[in-house]
Amino acid sequence: MAASSDLILPFDEFPEYLKANRYKVKYDSTSEPKFEHxxxxxxxxxxxxxxxxxxxxxxxxxxxxxxxxxxxxxxxxxxxxxxxxxRSTAVKVALVGAQGAGKSLLTNAIFGCDGLSITGADGAACTSVIIRYANYPPGLDEMKKFFAQVRFLSPRIQETMINEFAKSYYRYNEDEDDSEDEENLRPASAAQEEIDRRAKDTAEDFFITFFGSRQNFLECWSPSAYKSGEFTSICQLKCEAALARYNDKMTSQGIPFSANDHKDLIVQIKPFLTKVKGEICLWPLVDQVTIRFKHPLLDQGVEVLDVPGWGDRNTMRARHAEEVKDTVDSELILADTIRIATDDTVINNAHAAMTLRGAEHVKIVATKIDSINANQLEQCNGNPYDQIKDLIRVADEQERISEEEDEILARVNVSKYKLYLNRLLEKQKIEDRKKEIDNQLAVKLQGRSSNGTPEVFHASAFYYMQLIKRDKIMFSEQPALKYLFSLxxxxxxxxxxxxxxxxxxxxxxxxxxxxxDSDRDAGFRDLADEFDEYREDFMQNLLSQSKDAFDDISDKSTERLRTESKAYKCQVERIVKKQWFQMKGPTFKKLLNMKGVILKGVSKAQGLENGCNWNKQLSDVMASGFRRWYMKHFTSMKDMRPALSQALDQAHLNTIGKIESSSANLVVVEKAKKKWADFRPRMEAKLKVFMTKIDKLEKYFLCMATMEDGRENNLMSKVTDSIYDAVASASPATRTITTGKNKGKQVCVSARFPFQKEYMMKLVLNEENHLVDAVIKRFQGQFDRRMHSLLKEHFQDINDLMKNFSDWLREQSPIDYTxxxxxxxxxxxxxxxxxxxxxxxxxxxxxLPIKVKQEDETASTSFQSGDTCMECLRFSFA
Missing domain, CATH: 1.20.1440 (de novo design (two linked rop proteins))
Structure with a gap:
């Protein structure tokens, strides 16, 4: 509530205000206001x-x-x-943002548990793994109030991560500079040095953790051990040994922990979350940690995922975090109020989230909204600031007079009045700051989504945590968590x-x-046998023909990509030869080592002042083709909806026909027909859910292919990562110098840079295995596998539903025991x-609060009439 003239009370009215507002209520998170529903x-x-x-x-x-x-x-x-x-599956909400954005404090505030999430108060990273906060699990020890499950990364991801850490450490400390190949070597910029140092420090932390000490690590480390693969093999053995200690505790859900108090639980699992001095910490190997406890928000069916801060220089860990984030339903993007509207990372991540989910499923949280110092308040001018400041000066004078006259009661009232005025001044500044941030974000995010812009929340988790520590607080000061509760x-x-x-x-x-027993009839069993025979045949043919139809749509949708591949290949060749190969050797090498990505302001090389992203350049070449694929596939799926619906209608009519033509008596027939009528809308509802999942899958693969949302986990990187690594490690043949002062030294027979360019051309531009062909093949293969999985899941649901009808029929038949x-x-x-x-x-x-229809009726869907796409999906089951 903004300060206004009718709220700025003069001193003579303030005592009455105190009387009217002296009543306080005990804090209760369940009393917070919710959206109307x-x-x-x-x-x-x-x-x-x-x-x-x-x-x-x-x-x-x-x-x-x-x-x-x-x-x-x-x-x-x-x-x-x-x-x-x-209850249905919980709604998942991700908290994302940079380190220091206030995610941990906000998590503590949401659940009202100070210390539940580790904060970075000491300047270090608060947590380095994904933490999931979920509801209290049924069937566990009721004496324990808090549970945790620590799950580790798969061996494949561990191996890739170790290789990246070793590579980062090697490049920073040992990598040769190729000075004999290149002249005019430019020094690295401060920004690049910082990026390399951070990657090295993270790798060093990892290795010291698993070797037990820095000395043990350095005893095993050497450039030759790294190049031969011996060092990474030792690391793999160290990881296996570290995890072997928990084999007796390991379950399918991970290592379990429990405690009566959340702080005791955090003490137990902290080595799995972040670095702990003097302890062996396994955080680099952790997939995610699930913390379970009783809380009204979790009980409503919400799960909160705290995703590590942006900027992880380990590509595999960054991509893994993105994969987990892609599974959530809503995303809360947190950023410090001071820089939220000017930080490109915040804007870009908001744009990425809007692209994938739509603006309605993305919220921006400006943290530390009340972080205002006295100097900032002093600079505020204009009304109502000037009016409040005038009253503060009057209050100062009143306070001076009361002190001189030693009027204790008057001095106490003036002191409370000054506190009231200062809070009013701060409140007005917060309101003005909120309006300014909202306007700036609206301008920067407008046009990014057809569904508008994300809603902006303003939070002060630190102030909130101070409030809930008191026994009682003003009811009007309780924060609203209504968005999370409403999900x-x-x-x-x-x-x-x-x-x-x-x-x-x-x-x-x-x-x-x-x-x-009198209502039972053997005719129901005969009907069930006939229906099961039909059901098995129908579902087998439906799945087979649907799979063929979906594969046909996939082929036709990607046909344009294959047709245009020649043009894409020409553009890729021009980029590689005219741009990449024109760089200096060290710059080319740096890009290979950085997986083709140089951030803005990092490189001093000509043309790279604004950064560079090879994968984005390649994706942009094919982006128009992937967008046409999306429109073609999306349109075809719209045509498939009535086709699939018609197939289910056909199954419905065929079942009715079989019931009516059976030898069962009239009572049995009518009962069976009436019951079967209840199943048709439920099958249609499942079809609606299936098509919604396909819509999401199409959008996800479009973002993966075009990198429209700037994601690390993208299609192009899956193809190019191995190419960049192969080219970076490629070297021409060597010879031994036989004379002179360098006698015995191994040197390359030719310059490395030209050799690596030739090798890249072979891997990228080879007509028999061209990059463009590899990208199209990988894209369609991954999409088809995900689509087949969805098909199998959906038709299993349909089959289970039809089997329920069969079970009902059998329940009506006479029992076969005494x-x-x-x-x-x-x-x-x-x-x-x-x-x-x-x-x-x-x-x-x-x-029930309102008159509602039965679930099977409310879930039914009416599809538009029109082309049923039967030329690509023909169902003919007698």
Whole structure:
């Protein structure tokens, strides 16, 4: 709330203001305001109580069920699962930003736990691994309140990472400068020196960690050991030995830890998060650490991922972090208020996130909004600043007078009044700063997304942590975490609606079928056999033909890329020969070592003042082709939606036909038809989810190929990394000098730079294995594999849904075992309680805050009529 004239109280009105605002309330994170949504009106406690009552009534009756009575045992088992609502997958939110941006403080503030996330207060990196904060896991020791699981990187990633660390250390300390090949060698810029030093320091930290000391590391290190591969082999053995200590504790989820207090837990796992003096730390080998505990936000179905700060010079670790970040649903980009609107890294990362997710799933958080010193406040002028400052001067005079007259009460009131005015002054500055930042970011990010610009939050985690340490704080000062709380609201409501409107009535139907033997008919079993035979044939053909159709669309979408490949090859050849090969040898070598990337301001070489990115240059050559691929594939998928929907319609009609043509009696036929009608919209809903996943996959691969979002983990790098490494390590043949003062020295028979250029031409421009062909092949291969995986997953869901109908049919058929007298008695008790079960079910429905349709109806999707694309997908199942 901004300061305004009606809030700037004169001193004579201030005592009344104090009286009106003296009441305080105890802090409670659950009382923070949320976005309006029916989910918040849902009486969850009452629903949970009734579900427990419903389950307990069933268990009280079926608890003594005979072990061989399959139906009663199934009822008892199912009743247990109905006692609480099964929640969908949690919504994942990533916190990203540079080191020192305030991610750790914000994490502590979000969860109200000071020390839960390690801060960089001592100047070092706070954490070096991905940390996931997730809900308390069911089934674990209730006596322990905090759990952690430490999971390590795969051996392949470890090996690549070690090679990169060794290469960084070698280049900084031992690499030859090729001065005999090149003249006029330019000194490295300060920025480049800083980048190389940081990469060397990170590598050195890693090696000292695993060798136990710097001395042990240096005893194993030598340029010859690095070149021969001996040193990296030793490192691999050291890693294996370090991890072997935890073999007895290792589970599929990682190494488990537990504690009663979050600070005790952090002490246990800190060596896996960052450097700890005097301890062996395994943070370089850690994939991610999951910390689990009870918290209202986590209980709502939110997971928070703290991603390490930008700037990791180890390419493999940076790409791994990007891969994890690509899996989240929303992204919070944090930056210090002072530089948020001027930092290119912040703007570029915001642009990248908007490109991949859309602006609605990206939020920018300006941290340390209240970091304002007295000098900054003194420089503020104009109203209301001048008005407040005038009152402060008057208050100073009042304070002086009260001290001279020794009026204690007056001096106390004046002191509180001055505190009020200073806070009002600071509050106005914060409001003005927020408006300025919002305007600057809106200008810089406008036009970057068709869905507008990301919302900007302003946070002061440090001030918040001070507030929650007090027993009581002003209610108006509680921060709003409503955005995070609102993320899973819709999903959570649907989970409850599905549980109440679908699962409970369905279970009551099972009870009814179990208690009434007269309703059973052998015709249901015959129908189930016929349906299973049809289902297996239908799903096998549907998956096969869909896969062929999707492969055909993929081929046609990439056909334009292959057709235009000759033009791309010419452009690539021009870039390589006219730009890359025109560089000086040391510059060329530096780019090879840096995977083709030189940042702005790092190099003094002519033409590289603004930086250079070989992969982006190559991606830009083919970007137009990949955008055409995207439009072609996107359009084809839109045509596929009605085709797939029509296939499911055909399956629906064929099933109805088989039911009607069966030899079963009329009652059986009508019951089966009515039940099958419930499955069609649910199949359509799964199709809608499938097509949404395809949309995301297409967008992701477009970003990967074009590098539109500036990602490290991109298509071109997957092809060129090995090329750059091979060229960088390539050397011409050597000879031994036989005379003179250099007798016995090994020298190259020709200059290295021309040799490396020739070798690069062979790897990049060779017509039989051209870079462009390799990129297209890799792109289509990776996309097709991901698409096949999606297809398999989707059709398995459809098959499982159809199998549910088959299971329902079989449940209607006569049982094939003798019912025990105890089983007869239990069935009679269940039948007597049917009205009570139905009553509880209706009461649960009445607790829903709004009138909602059944989940299978709300999830159904109507597709537009039009071209069904049947020329590429022909379904003909009798």
């Amino acid at each position: 029916p989910w918040w009106d849902l009486p969850k406690c009452e629903i949970d109580r009734k579900l427990q009552e419903f389950t307990q009534r069933i268990l009280d009756i079926t608890g003594t069920s005979p072990e061989d009575d399959k139906e009663l045992q199934h009822l008892k088992k199912t009743a247990n699962s109905l006692s609480q609502v099964e 899973p609201a819709e999903k959570n409501l649907k989970d409850y609606v599905f549980h109440i409107n679908i699962l409970i009535p369905s279970f009551i139907e099972k009870i009814a079928r179990t208690t009434k 019912i025990h007298p105890m089983g007869e008695s239990i069935r009679e008790s269940l039948e007597e309680q049917m009205d009570t079960f139905k009553s509880i079910s209706e009461e649960l429905k009445g607790l």
